[in-house]
Amino acid sequence: MNKMSWPGKIGVNLLAWLVSILMFFPIFWLILSSFKTNALAAAREPAFIFSPTMASYVNALVNSNYWHYALNSVYTAVGSTLLCVVLGVPAAYSMAFRRSKRTDFTLLWMLSTKMLPAVGVLVPIYIVYKNLHLLDSALGLTLIYTAMNLPIVVWLLYTYFKDVPGEILEAAEIDGASLVDNIVRIVTPLALPGIISTGLLAIVLAWNEAFWAINITNVHGATLSVFVSGFKSARGQFWANMSAASTLSVLPILVAGWFTQRQLVRGLTFGAVK
């Protein structure tokens, strides 16, 4: 591989750049369209050079209900992630440091719930939510996102906790540290980078979720997925508005996603790839 010829080197570079540009182009075009007027965004001749306008951003941030939906997205994504970490840290601690015969089975069972298609539980959850008045509420969505992400969070935390040397915990126990001390004062700080990137991945997954958001919320508890999908019948109209609303919804998470690429592979493959 080291003896690649000059034409070969130029060739792979051109190819690599072309692939990146083509893959990213639709996103670039979305961002570009968000700075156009609605008329220009749907012009028959695509405009690459134009005088940009912030009108669509003003419209999204001031005149629409963007903030209502954005706050629900933050509430559900952050809320479910915190709940996942609170439930996941003790479970992962137990799996990593207090192994028993049942540990592997429990871990596999948790991961297998992630393989259950959401439609398999849609109808009962809808009906139960209707009776509990949780339909169209951010709380109801948060509770589902917790169940959705918990297997991934437990699995990732387990892999990070396994990297903490057991001797440290044993030494601490000799010094009289309790179980709670071990979890809160020793393992959590040592595995903090892992916990943070796990949380970031959980936020990305909850933020982008569409199935539950569309099916069990409408206005009150609805997230940005629901807000943005309101543009689905915009056939050539309001494209700049649509692009601005979409850009505002995806950009923060896209940047977060760039930093979670590694965790993403680790978290979404459930250890099927080493």
Next chain:
Amino acid sequence: MATRAIRSTVKTRQRQLGKASQGMISFLLIGPAVVYLFVWMLVPLAMTIYYSFRNYNLIRPTFTGWAGIANYANVLADPDFLSAFINTLVLVVASLILTILFGLFFAVLYNNEHVFGRNILRTFAASPFFIMPVVTGLIWSNLMMNPSFGLLAALWRGLGLVPIDFLAQFPMPSLVGIVTWQWTPFAMLVLLASLSGVPEDLKEAAGLDGAGAWKTFRHIVLPQLGRPLYAVVMLESIFFLVIFGQIYVTTSGGPGTATTNLPYYIYLQAFSAYNIGAASAGAIFAVILANIVAIFLVRMIYSNIQEEA
């Protein structure tokens, strides 16, 4: 020696606490997570099974009682269900083949050390995966594929061709294309992580032995990718079975039922026809389909955990 002494002290202490209370502590640690998943996943699944054998329609309150296998029979006799089942398989299989081919190609490309700025290029190429499925649908159905104002229509006109209404004329291939754009980065990232584990000197040795780029790839690199490829096939199958957001904003399952997959069919049964019994029976079929894949996946994960422990 010291650590052994420490360990035995801890062991003694754990023994003093007694087996029962040790088990109690473990249960207190794992219990909440297990109970949470049980309540949110298995209890509703049991309810779905129950509803699938009941007469239950939200707009016919007097229509109650046991249905026997009527819901299953009705669903199986429904041509829309059969087409949804076939559409699901087509969507999963076609997207699988394309994401893996492109993903493998991209991974090999970005793994090449001669590519300048390959980490940044890879990050840009990975971006589609982080875009909300709903926004993905909007970008493609409007900005890209709209037959009058879309970018592809302009490109077609520029080439002197008549623009195509992709989502109306070729709904399923268009949907496969959209899913492929979104998910190729996943295959790429997983394969890239495995590729970087292929030892450089192994490739060099093959090169010294006169193996060309293709032969090196075929006999050195590809065999190392066997397990990751197998894993990607199963993981993507499970994720592709539940595709919803992209369909909801692009075609709404149409034209007709051309892009209605199982999740979308069940959604229509539940929230357009209000037929809870039929929706539940359809959902059970989706669960069975996912389980066929999940069995192999769980087995693979299990063997990996065993190897590490």
